[in-house]
Structures are given as structure tokens and as C-alpha cells.
Amino acid sequence: MTILVFAEQRDNTFKKPALEAVRAGRTLADQLGGQVTALVVGSGASAIAGDLASYGATTVKVVEHEKLAYYCALAYAKSIAEAAKKEQATVVLMAATAMGKDLAPRVAVKLDAGLAPDCTAIKADGGKIVATRPVYAGKALLDVAITSPTQVITIRPNVFPAGEPSSEKASAEKLEVAFTDADFAVGVTELSTASGKLDVSEADIIVSGGRGMKGPEHFKLIEELAKALGGAVGASRAVVDAGWRPHEEQVGQTGKTVSPSLYVAVGISGAIQHLAGMSSSKYIVAINKDKDAPIFQIADYGIVGDAFEIVPAVTAEVKKLLGS
């Protein structure tokens, strides 16, 4: 059997979730007795595609087209579905990133396949795959099996380890896809990324601020600690709704669900919808004035006190330790 892994790239660079997906595909193939075909779609992506062998891909296929330099939903979905058919893949795997979440539903329909999105565990149980996925923003976990012959699975970034690359290399084989104008009916024309800004969904360390920060002007304390730790800035719903912080920083049920190694909650009481979005973090630190705040119920380490004094002190200690 073949597992097809779509490994996304932007600017001909793989981000960590793509490598995690290839490795997760390898692990699953080892359990099921199969091989992994990695697929890269883009313009000029052949140059980097071979690297995927070092994360466990048996073969690497590339779809190249000058119009595919930017993400293009229909042409990408077509490429993945055609590759799956040619390779007779029974499982199509990709990361549940902005791109993966946009593609997987289309690919599932094209392949008449069931979809298990945003999974945090996959195991082969007697030749059948059982996928575990958080629902209600992580307040519950669902074990699902896909009953269609082809199965489409997306995995949550930051959960499956990419592991260390081996010295394995593969030569990328071109896969020809006959595109028509209709395949380019929708496409990205411009990409704007805040340079150097780490997104909460990708960060391994997150420092979040809540209403206890008392105003947007005090978030520089949060930003400084995040910077010292090399992490991202997050926010509670209350401060996003108040307009103190942009919504893309919001962690929780109507924001992003995150599972970093370290989550520092500052001045966040821990409303249930916030806890749902971050309680799967490996380590949680709470800094809050109110010793009865629910956030302390799930925090590994807590400091009860004034964030305006404690956060700069923590930042100074981190800088001392890391020389950052």
C-alpha cells in the first residue's frame, strides 16, 4: 500500500509541519507495511523535493508549473488527487495548516474519500487506521475510522515529531498534470507576512496576555518576554474583543487551538473557552493576581502576584539564562 504525503512549501522552503507530515506518513507506513510517496507542488520546487527522503519518503514526486509559485487551490487539489490515483494511494496525509485545511476537503471529495481533519494521533489497529481528533476546541477527543477505500487525514502541526533527518536522498520525479484555465480560477496574487512575526499556531513557546494587562500599552511586557524566549505573542478573547490585540493572536475556542511546549498565561483568568484552546500545551505557566483564577488549576507553575512586576523580572532572568 502507498501513503501519499502532500508536503507543502512556500518560497521553495519546507516548514516544519510538512516534515512532520512526511515522518508521520513513514511511521504509519511502517505499521501498515507500505511505502511513502511525498508530493511537492510549486514552481522550481524540484530543487528541494529530494530532501524529503531524509524524513522517510520512499519516493518523491513533483508537480511543477510557472503559475504555481503561489498557492492555487484548484490546481493544487487536482495535483494531489491525480498523484493519489496514479500511485494508488489508500491514504493521503497532509498537515492541518492554512493550506492543508483548504486542500484536504477538496481532495477528499475528488477521491470520494472520508476526511479525518486536524488529528493529534494516528494508529494502525489491525490494518485499520484509527485517528484521534480534538473536538469542541479540545474539550473532548474523538476516535474516528474512515470507512471509504481512500482515506484523507490531516495532522495538527507541532504534535507529531519531525525527527532528525537521515542522510537519505531521493531524486524527485516529475509528475505531469494537464491543467486547464479553469484550474486557475482562484489563486493567490500576493503574500503579506509580518516579517519576523511568529504565529501562535506555529510557535513552540507562547506568551499570552489577558485582561489583567489592563490596557494595550502594557502588552510590550508580554512582547518582551516572548522575544526573550523566542516565542509568539498570544491573547485572550477578552483583549481581542476589546481591540487591544489583533484577532490572529487569539487563543481559545473562537481563536486558535495551540499545543506548544511552553504556554505562559499572564493576567488570564482561564475562561473555559480559553482553556480549551491551550490546555494541551506541554507546560503551562500562570502569572495572575487572583490565586483562585481557574488558570492555576491547570498550570504546572504559577506565580500569584502583580504581572507588571513579575513579567519584567522573568524576562530579565530569561535573558540572563539564554543571553537573548
Added chain:
Amino acid sequence: MKLAVCINHVPDTETKVKVGPDGMSIDKTGVNFVLNPYDEFAIEECLRLKEKNGGEVLAVSLGGDAHKDTLRKALAMGVDKAALLKDETPRDSFSVARALADYLKPYGPDVIFFGKQSVDSDDAAVGTMVAEMLSLPSVSVVVKLEVAGGKAIAEREIEGGRERVETTLPAVFTAQKGLNDPRYPSLKGIMAAKSKPIEEQQPSPAATKTQVIAMQKPPAKSAGKIVGTDASAAGELVRLLHDEAKVI
């Protein structure tokens, strides 16, 4: 302009989830159900498109009679008409999408809007599946939208930034928080909604492609240690993170 918005009726985000007696879904006892938060942005965007371009907005929901409350809210916000695809059989995203696509196809909307995901199943899949089933382009997780001359320019949120996306119409969009500020239903709107009809239809059958095996609560986290009560605890906290947790 023909606009359609597909909406869902979901547990309030303040809900404490308990696993129900079947071990596969939540215990709905005492749970407060509301219009899916992301769908509010979808409804608002459709109303704005209608105000600018003329036309009508149809709201569709798949589920039991309880979904009428949510359709009523959409009508109160200003949606022109509503349809309930009445079916309480458990469905997966593929099956929900099939029913919605089958219903929407003859209606022929120029724009179909969804919330980016339902906050119950968190699939974030139905909108884009409907697009594929109807052979339409789509843009998901939209935070900005301009529609003019049979084309749309949208901005969608990606990791650490935004993509600017151009698409032809008709097309499907899924709304992210930040797209707009949803209006509150006015008293006049609420009164008017009471007399607007909700069409009921039998949706196409629920052929699912996934099977739920079990639902569990995630492993409970227990309270850890209080390191201190003022800034003097900072050094100890950083030491613990470095030596014990090994995360920095």
C-alpha cells in the same frame, strides 16, 4: 446577487463538555445552543453584499427543529429567507456537504458563505467540500472581501500573515473572525423574523464516510506548584523551566 449562507446550531463556547451515555457524542443535558460564532461573520458579510449589490440572502441549516432558533436569528439579522434541511441522523462533514450542495445547486447562488468552522466538530471542511461538489472556486478563512464585476478579491489568514486571493464568481467563502462586526438583530428585525417562513425539506440521505468509535475527555491536567507571590520568584521559575521542564 443571489447569496446563500450555511449556518449551524452549536453548543455555546462556555459549555463544559461531558461525554454522553453513548460514549460517542456529548451529553446535551442543560447545554445552551447558539448560532455558530463564525457563522455570524458569514451572515453579516452576505447582508453587506446584498446592501451594496441588491439581491437576496438565503440561510440554510441542516439539523433538527432546534436549528429553527438559529435560522430565526439569521432572519432577525436581515436574511430574506430560510430553509431547514430537516434531519437528525448523525452525519460527517462529507455527508453534510453533500446535502447542502444538493440543496444549493438548483438555487444557483453567486456567493455561498460559511463560517470557517463549526465550534462543535471543528472540521473546518464542509464549506470547501461544498465548493468542490459544485465545481466552484473557494477561499477559506477570509478576513477581508471585495466583490466587483463578477470577481472577488479576498484576504485569507495564513500562518503569520495573509494571502491576497483573486477568484471568479460564483464562489464559496468561509468567514474568519475579523471579517466584519456582526450586527445585533434590531427589535424590528426580530418582529419581522417571526412572520418570515422557514422552508422545510428532506435532505439527501446521510451516506457517511467516517465512523465515530469513541469520545473521551482529554487527560486532566492537575494544578502544579505555586512558585512564589512576587517578582522574587522569577529566578526560581526560570530555573524550573530550564532544569525540570527543560522547555527553555
